[in-house]
Amino acid sequence: MLPSVPGASNSPLVRLVIASRESVLAMWQAQHVQARLNELYPRTTVSILGMTTEGDRKLGSSLAKIGGKGLFVKELEEALAEGRADIAVHSLKDVPMHLPEGFSLGAILARADPRDALVSNKFSSLAALPAGARVGTSSLRRESQLRVKYPHLKIEALRGNVQTRLRKLDGGAYDAIILAAAGLKRLGLDSRIAAVLAAEDMLPAVGQGALAIECRSDRADLMELLQPLHDASTAQCVYAERALSRALAGSCNVPLAGYAESSGAQLRLRGYVGAPDGSRHVSAEIAGATADAEALGKALAERLKGLGAADILAALESA
Numbered sequence: 001m002l003p004s005v006p007g008a009s010n011s012p013l014v015r016l017v018i019a020s021r022e023s024v025l026a027m028w029q030a031q032h033v034q035a036r037l038n039e040l041y042p043r044t045t046v047s048i049l050g051m052t053t054e055g056d057r058k059l060g061s062s063l064a065k066i067g068g069k070g071l072f073v074k075e076l077e078e079a080l081a082e083g084r085a086d087i088a089v090h091s092l093k094d095v096p097m098h099l100p101e102g103f104s105l106g107a108i109l110a111r112a113d114p115r116d117a118l119v120s121n122k123f124s125s126l127a128a129l130p131a132g133a134r135v136g137t138s139s140l141r142r143e144s145q146l147r148v149k150y151p152h153l154k155i156e157a158l159r160g161n162v163q164t165r166l167r168k169l170d171g172g173a174y175d176a177i178i179l180a181a182a183g184l185k186r187l188g189l190d191s192r193i194a195a196v197l198a199a200e201d202m203l204p205a206v207g208q209g210a211l212a213i214e215c216r217s218d219r220a221d222l223m224e225l226l227q228p229l230h231d232a233s234t235a236q237c238v239y240a241e242r243a244l245s246r247a248l249a250g251s252c253n254v255p256l257a258g259y260a261e262s263s264g265a266q267l268r269l270r271g272y273v274g275a276p277d278g279s280r281h282v283s284a285e286i287a288g289a290t291a292d293a294e295a296l297g298k299a300l301a302e303r304l305k306g307l308g309a310a311d312i313l314a315a316l317e318s319a
Helices: 024-040 073-081 140-149 163-168 181-185 220-229 232-247 290-318
Strands: 015-021 045-051 087-091 103-108 116-119 136-137 153-157 177-179 194-196 209-217 257-261 266-274 282-290
Touching: 015 024, 015 073, 015 153, 024 045, 024 163, 024 209, 024 220, 024 232, 073 087, 073 209, 103 220, 103 232, 116 181, 136 140, 136 163, 140 153, 140 257, 140 266, 140 282, 153 209, 163 177, 177 181, 209 220, 209 282, 232 257, 232 266, 232 290, 257 290, 282 290
Parallel strands: 015 045, 015 087, 136 153, 136 177
Antiparallel strands: 087 209, 103 209, 116 177, 116 194, 257 266, 266 282
């Protein structure tokens, strides 16, 4: 355990190291947490350990084929396990539904815009895209929903960081691309957004827009240190979403969406499961007490299974 400052009532650490991917967006996220911690604990030196993950090294391959979004967090967790870093900052939608033994989410920050965004130099909405228009996305979730609602569009694979994807769009490889609104806004790229997609048109990914801070489960000192950053309302929403995803074995191989909103003591959770080609899909929603967030996620998963999600998931598993 790192030494604490003598006499400090809340025992702040002398130093704290944040593990982060080295993409521009990931570094923005880490620097955001760094700034928050500097404000809270000015006597602690907070630094960032930039790392390249396996997911970053294989940007030319489909995540569904190379192991899923967990490839973006594995090296960061190794840094935590080895003591080279104290915490890791993740986009929560990249965090696997089951953390490895010995790791915990110490804090979930207040959620930014959870929606998807249409980026195009030619068109201002999905409805304006003509038949055969090329739409780039790396997400089976987005692809499935697009194929259901806009079967006349041509959906093409798109990987890379935000800047790489924008360059491909600007180079004419696509007529439009879809990215997370939060990432564009965090990078000051609001002007590139042609339209923000309502949840009714494109249900977001589980955890989208939220940042999570991971640490070792045995670091009670860090758990306490991170509590001022934890947003209880966001946490309850994403707990419901992640419970839904876990119950449906959600991964990059499953076109699954889940989005929860809380209002006071009540929570509304919507879910979607579909085939990548949009040939089959089911959606449903549930509402209940915010305190029962995880139970609501499990209940909605059972409802979706009863509507046909179980058959869709079985077909995906055997494919």
